[in-house]
Amino acid sequence: MPAETPMGIEPKPKAPKKAKRRRKPPEEIVSYIMAIEDWDWSYSLSLNTDRHAIDPYHEFRHLQIRGRLLHPKGLKTDQVEITLLPGYDMLPEARKDRKPRCAGSLDVYDDRVAGLVSIPVDVLPPILQMLIGGRFRFIEMRGPRFRYRQVLCNSFRLEMKLDPDDLPEEIELPR
16 A cells, blocks of 8 residues: 655655667678679479379479689688579569569578579570670679578579679689
């Protein structure tokens, strides 16, 4: 029961102030830059033996690009393998309702950095043409720093050349 004072009833003591939560600083975005050295394309077609198959065929095609990691430095290996997986679910009509977590991912293993990127099926022919002609020379993926040897990237680019003004200073581009 509150104590009485000459002015009336004493007010309740105030609750201690809660400690202010510190906001997490924004994640640093890193450019993962790779020089393309080699590539391989595979294709297979088979009957789909799934019990409740939507499509009677199972089509498997992917493009694997190998190269050297130019940035960031300091990983155990600089060997990179990026696998591009074309799919109809990436076409503009099919992806309208999607809520993707990333544009691609990178995983660090002892002997390589492996990446996976889903691409629309209709961009595979021009990408193959550019690789056959030796025009694409670099891949850039952007995302936060590696955490637990993995990163989910928010962008993916194939480039013929990189603008030195847009690159971190420590990168030496191959000629």
